[in-house]
Amino acid sequence: MRSPTDGWTRCSLGHRHWGLAGAAGLLVHRRGADGVELLLQHRVEWSHHGGTWGTPGGALHPDESAVDGALREAGEELGLTASALVLGAQSVDDHGGWSYTTVLATPVGDLEPADLRLNDESVGVAWLSPTDLGVPLHPGLAASLPTLLPLLG
Template identity: 50%
Template sequence: MLHDGNGWVVDDRGQRHWGRFGAAGLLVVDRRGPGAPVVLLQHRAAWTADGGTWGIPGGARDSHEDAVAAALREAHEETGLPADAVRLLDDPYVDDRGGWSYTTVLAELVADVTLVVEQESEALGWVAVDEVDHRLLHRGFAGAWPVLRARLATSG
């Protein structure tokens, strides 16, 4: 059952997505600094789906996982972020595509962390919320960002 979610599926609109049981990602905000809040973004490696774009750490859900568990696992695998370094915020945001969905789990950083750039990433960065729109964003994340940004502003 380990990583049985890896694989492509087609949603009800005919669009192809990674994750046989859907996918999930972790949107982490850090409000601890003196400046504007920042979010953790991943610059996706060129060989990945939508490579070269910026998004959040995430990936395929396995059959035995809920979205929160998948998002925390993927964030750890892709950045080294430990689950105990974040506090979950609000309910996850589900982008339902009909037959496939991507769930974004919102979290707040509560401890200092050392991030690790691994093979699925070109880079990781803490980006000011107001600067996110200035990056070339992953299509799915770009579509969800306005809603996610508003939810971050009211959560906590």
């Protein structure tokens, strides 16, 4: 479904971004046996920065809060539901004229990737260690990880 805020824009840093009103994503994290783990989405090849792994997320709709947008996108892309999550802090990566808000969340109970229902924007989902990823990260997430990791507790 198209939104009036769908479209490309250029931020003050000179990047091209999707989402005229900014974008938001959901960073679900948990404490694993060897430290923190992130629930990341493997993005389909045809998407922007396709083939990389990142947080589920996307362009905000008009008058949509970052939390609502992040939850909507996570629901569409991974089948995550708000009732399965405890929301935490938000971190805004402001590029000037465009910003990406990362909403932190932890799962209420066990959250197994195999139980999730992925749409056609996602070719995989997994719990990954940020210190031993072994996969290419979405450049936006890679740039904000140093800011995000200390927030994960």
